[in-house]
Amino acid sequence: MVVKLGGSVITDKRRPFVVKRATLRRLARELAAAKQPLVVVHGGGSFGHPVASKYGIAEGYKNKNQLMGLSLTHRAMERLNVNVIEALQKAGLPAIAVQPSACVVVSGGQIQSMELAPIKKLLELGIVPVLYGDAVPDLSKGMSILSGDQIVAYLALKLEASRVILGVDVDGVCTANPKKAKHVEIVRRITPADEKLIASLGAAEGKDVTGGMGNKVRELLALAERGVEAEIVNATKPGILKRAVRGERELGTIVGR
Numbered sequence: 001m002v003v004k005l006g007g008s009v010i011t012d013k014r015r016p017f018v019v020k021r022a023t024l025r026r027l028a029r030e031l032a033a034a035k036q037p038l039v040v041v042h043g044g045g046s047f048g049h050p051v052a053s054k055y056g057i058a059e060g061y062k063n064k065n066q067l068m069g070l071s072l073t074h075r076a077m078e079r080l081n082v083n084v085i086e087a088l089q090k091a092g093l094p095a096i097a098v099q100p101s102a103c104v105v106v107s108g109g110q111i112q113s114m115e116l117a118p119i120k121k122l123l124e125l126g127i128v129p130v131l132y133g134d135a136v137p138d139l140s141k142g143m144s145i146l147s148g149d150q151i152v153a154y155l156a157l158k159l160e161a162s163r164v165i166l167g168v169d170v171d172g173v174c175t176a177n178p179k180k181a182k183h184v185e186i187v188r189r190i191t192p193a194d195e196k197l198i199a200s201l202g203a204a205e206g207k208d209v210t211g212g213m214g215n216k217v218r219e220l221l222a223l224a225e226r227g228v229e230a231e232i233v234n235a236t237k238p239g240i241l242k243r244a245v246r247g248e249r250e251l252g253t254i255v256g257r
């Protein structure tokens with residue numbers, strides 16, 4: 001099972017470098033209810049996104065300032081990652097960080113390959129590998145941002161995940177951004193045929209250098225086309241993630257075929 005803890009859930013995206021500690025502790029406990037081998041991925045929230053945005057990391061290498069920017073963005077993600085790892089440990093989950101920028105080959109912002117042997121071995125041992133959106137060297141652009149969403153889709157495919165869950169701060173994908181529009185409806189299922197809706201999906205509320213809900217859904221649609229279904233659920237509501245990891249479905253938006 002691959003679960004993403006959205007940066008929108010575990011941080012306050014409107015305030016730089018603020019972890020939502022109580023939420024993170026609760027989500028760690030909810031994840032501990034999982035009965036299958038578990039991979040956790042977390043997003044950047046107010047750690048990665050603002051720093052990456054300041055230095056234009058996602059636009060590729062253009063000037064020397066970005067070298068420090070790459071270093072600082074990665075460091076910001078490590079700081080958030082320590083919080084996630086410690087929360088999982090406190091909930092009884094033996095978690096180990098796996099640094100994406102050191103094991104993923106990225107070109108043009110897209111994963112070309114990933115060293116999976118250590119992750120597979122960790123899973124076999126009963127350890128929870130924890131990855132995160134990261135600032136990475138990019139073979140063609142020099143540098144880029146690898147989103148947690150893309151890592152989720154890649155790992156779900158390669159590890160043949162039986163369940164893929166993405167926790168966010170909204171009830172699912174809606175007909176319009178629920179943080180901005182008043183009258184919105186939750187879309188219970190999205191398939192590649194829903195072209196109009198997909199094209200309309202907007203960015204995030206705060207800073208998000210990886211395209212917010214729109215790109216998340218596009219990553220998951222590519223996964224769905226290869227036969228793996230994912231579900232986007234509201235992880236800010238207590239109990240939802242736990243029910244999802246225990247196998248309950250249709251708690252948010254399913255992205256499938």
Ligand SMILES: Nc1ncnc2c1ncn2[C@@H]1O[C@H](COP(=O)(O)OP(=O)(O)OP(=O)(O)O)[C@@H](O)[C@H]1O
Nearest residue numbers: 006007008043044045174176177202204205212213
């Ligand atoms: N049609 C839509 N339905 C639902 N949410 C939407 C929609 N359009 C835009 N959004 C925004 O997408 C946000 C979720 O995406 P966002 O990238 O902020 O979260 P995340 O992926 O959990 O964070 P991170 O990238 O830090 O991990 C919501 O908070 C909402 O503001």
Ligand SMILES: [Mg+2]
Nearest residue numbers: 043208210212
């Ligand atoms: Mg996002």
